Amino acid sequence: MDRIRLGVVGTGNIAALNVAGYLEHPACDVVAVCDPRRDVAERFATVHGISHVHDDLTALLADDVDAVEILTPTHLHHEHVLAALAAGKHVSCQKPIATSLADAAEMRDAAETAGLTLRVSECFYHYPPLVRARELVADGAIGTPTVVRVKTVVGTTDSAFQTGLDPAGYGWRFDAHSPGGHLFDDNVHKYAVARWLVGEEVRSVQAVVRRGRLFFEAPTVALFEYERDDLLGTMEVSHAPRMHVRSRYYGADELFEVQGTDGFVWVTRATGELLDLPALVLYRGDTTTTFADLDADWGAGFRGASRHFVDALLAGERPDMTPDDAIRTLQLCFAVYAASNTRLPVEPGTIGEAVSPRGWPPTPAQLHADVEALFADG
Secondary structure: OOOEEEEEEOOOOOHHHHHHHHHHOOOEEEEEEEOOOHHHHHHHHHHHOOOEEEOOHHHHHOOOOOEEEEOOOHHHHHHHHHHHHHOOOEEEEEOOOOOOHHHHHHHHHHHHHHOOOEEEEOHHHHOHHHHHHHHHHHOOOOOOEEEEEEEEEEEEOOOHHHHOOOHHHHHHHHOOOOOOOHHHHOOHHHHHHHHHOOOOOEEEEEEEEOOOOOOOOOOEEEEEEEOOOOOEEEEEEEEEEEEEOOEOOOOEEEEEEEEEOOEEEEEOOOOEOOOOOOOEEEEEOOEEEEOOOOOOOOHHHHHHHHHHHHHHHHHOOOOOOOHHHHHHHHHHHHHHHHHHHHOOOEOHHHOOOOOOOOOOOOOHHHHHHHHHHHHHHO
């Protein structure tokens, strides 16, 4: 195989970011797109120069494609991934892998049985400041890592991307189609990074998850005990609806820190551009090193993830993230909910089914009250 013919399944709010890396790859041809809203699919195809348009997944899978990028709502991943594998297609699937661990395991097993590639697309694994930070940690630049900190704040922004989002793409995130809210939908990225950045598994979780407005679960603070006794981690999530976030994308901002015995690394941005600091800072001894040459555009992670999938298929290699990796990340997500629900430490590896936070999903009356409160505050 010297080229990849790709089909795109789903043309929602995040599709353009995922497709960009495929379109620019010299050995990839994006030849088909599918969405049940045919008019939306046709507009997407016109903008991105895609020749074949379908409003049915079966029709796209019958098209001449080698692989598919599945960008549909999470509760549809199981059905769509199994159909693509049954049709003999390699699959890249949006995060989270599924809404339950049983579905995720079945998807993994189906790919192994078919001898096909299934990877979950994790843009943060390919965001250049995080990639370089991981390399620094692995190379011993900060000595032995002792504490990992991941912070997320959701505020507001006036970016063209944010204002152009289609509200219809969010309905399923607010109801029983999803096992949780923001921690499941967005913070799954941060769970993945908490494991990947230091190459260590989390063996135990303690957490407090508060219900916020809409689908936000904030404030949340989680404590991670890694397999190594001298390594701990914290995850913080807050909602600041009256705080403006400079961003080309969503009104959210992240900070990642790894403290080691000899120094620390900071990744000061990702989705947003809140701080007037370099995207990556290394401190060791009495020396501060910054990395101004890195592409700190959050979209670079999406482009890199797409290119990586194509490169892996062409080389016959296994791409990031594997189904097993995605399953462990999902277990960590559910462990945070379980630890908050029980107020007891929870081992992610013991989680075998979906866990939802208390009070999920919000009732229509709660959502209505939340919207009114946000407008009143605004």
